[in-house]
Amino acid sequence: MIANYGYEDGSGHYYIKIDTSKCAECTAKGCISACPEKLFATELDDFDDEVVLIKEDARNTLQTNCARCKANGEKEPCRQACESDAISFSW
Amino acid sequence: MAIEKVEYWRWTESNWKNPDIPDWHGSLITAGVDIGSTSTQAVILADGVPYAYSNMRTGSNSPDSAISAINWAMKDTGLTLEDITYTIGTGYGRVNVPFSNKTVTEITCHAKGANYIYGPTVRTILDMGGQDCKAIHCDEKGTVTSFMMNDKCAAGTGRGMEVIANLLAVSVEDIGELSFKVDEEPAPVSSTCVIFAKSEATKLMRSGWTKEKVLAAYCHAMALRVVRLLERNGMELDFAITGGIAKNVGVTRRIENIMGIKALTPTMDTQIAGALGAALIAKELVEKKRAKEG
Numbered sequence: 001m002i003a004n005y006g007y008e009d010g011s012g013h014y015y016i017k018i019d020t021s022k023c024a025e026c027t028a029k030g031c032i033s034a035c036p037e038k039l040f041a042t043e044l045d046d047f048d049d050e051v052v053l054i055k056e057d058a059r060n061t062l063q064t065n066c067a068r069c070k071a072n073g074e075k076e077p078c079r080q081a082c083e084s085d086a087i088s089f090s091w
Numbered sequence: 092m093a094i095e096k097v098e099y100w101r102w103t104e105s106n107w108k109n110p111d112i113p114d115w116h117g118s119l120i121t122a123g124v125d126i127g128s129t130s131t132q133a134v135i136l137a138d139g140v141p142y143a144y145s146n147m148r149t150g151s152n153s154p155d156s157a158i159s160a161i162n163w164a165m166k167d168t169g170l171t172l173e174d175i176t177y178t179i180g181t182g183y184g185r186v187n188v189p190f191s192n193k194t195v196t197e198i199t200c201h202a203k204g205a206n207y208i209y210g211p212t213v214r215t216i217l218d219m220g221g222q223d224c225k226a227i228h229c230d231e232k233g234t235v236t237s238f239m240m241n242d243k244c245a246a247g248t249g250r251g252m253e254v255i256a257n258l259l260a261v262s263v264e265d266i267g268e269l270s271f272k273v274d275e276e277p278a279p280v281s282s283t284c285v286i287f288a289k290s291e292a293t294k295l296m297r298s299g300w301t302k303e304k305v306l307a308a309y310c311h312a313m314a315l316r317v318v319r320l321l322e323r324n325g326m327e328l329d330f331a332i333t334g335g336i337a338k339n340v341g342v343t344r345r346i347e348n349i350m351g352i353k354a355l356t357p358t359m360d361t362q363i364a365g366a367l368g369a370a371l372i373a374k375e376l377v378e379k380k381r382a383k384e385g
């Protein structure tokens with residue numbers, strides 16, 4: 001499943017897209033420890049696979065949460081840690 | 092002096108029992124209970140066919156709301172909780188259904204419910220609920236392939252509609268029809284944000300706009316926001332709308348106009364899609380278990 005967490009407001013759109021079918025097979029779950037803002041968490045999805053999601057309390061502040069990583073100009077730590085290319089950003 | 096407080100946002104609660112199943116003597120009863128932020132639904136299936144349901148406001152205590160909803164749904168059926176083989180809780184209060192056997196997320200349940208209500212050709216579902224609005228893409232079995240919601244914006248949600256209903260002192264159920272009583276569609280209000288909408292609507296009323304025109308401009312702005320969400324998640328026909336706001340033609344017809352498509356016509360109350368999906372998944376789980384056990 002492709003899960004999009006985030007929002008759109010007057011300043012733009014801020015969605016993190018996660019392909020959870022890849023997470024189900026990922027044992028390392030590197031994104032969780034790589035994210036300096038601790039935005040990722042695991043959950044058992046409806047098919048009893050362990051996948052990751054963006055924590056509920058961060059979903060409408062992503063522009064601020066990810067600002068430092070984005071300002072860096074490099075590939076974001078979460079994407080660097082994810083070997084299956086399961087994460088992408090809308091901005 | 093007593094001041095009468097009218098709550099314009101209140102919608103009508105309802106329950107239903109299938110008139111084609113006067114007395115049920117089948118083999119399997121399953122249930123789904125959807126506890127949303129503003130409304131709670133309970134759906135009972137008899138051998139996979141909708142038997143009864145209820146749709147009511149969520150009270151301050153979620154477990155009590157779940158019990159009230161299932162009792163109201165069972166009212167004319169002669170069933171008791173013991174007759175229900177399997178119950179699934181869904182919605183934001185899903186962990187608070189005391190008699191449930193399992194919880195499933197509302198996105199999964201809505202897709203399943205929409206697949207039943209609208210048929211297997213549905214690919215894009217717009218669920219407009221009390222607190223949030225989601226775009227869901229699913230396959231022919233009603234399994235979710237992608238979803239997107241706007242966690243910040245009240246556009247296309249009951250919360251957004253209620254603010255405007257209270258502000259203009261019109262019933263939430265009348266907003267849709269009233270919003271078309273304009274000679275010409277006004278430009279959308281610049282903000283659908285519930286915080287700014289209030290001052291903007293007040294300003295427009297002061298400048299001589301009618302209530303109807305303000306409603307039209309507000310519904311138009313909400314529809315534009317929702318269309319962006321749908322397009323971003325990927326729009327594929329057939330298209331269906333579920334949730335309480337699906338009943339608000341002021342927003343839904345404008346979404347259709349902007350996108351140049353038509354949403355499928357529902358065969359039953361769209362607000363029960365989540366609970367219906369939960370009850371259908373409950374039935375599948377029981378059947379799978381029974382098949383395994385032989």
Ligand code: SF4
Pocket residue numbers: 018022023024026027028029030031032051052081082083084085086087
């Ligand atoms: S590292 Fe990538 S594949 Fe693994 S859980 Fe995180 S997002 Fe999913």
Ligand code: SF4
Pocket residue numbers: 034035036037038039065066067069070076077078079
């Ligand atoms: S960009 Fe940075 S803060 Fe945002 S999710 Fe990735 S690692 Fe976390």
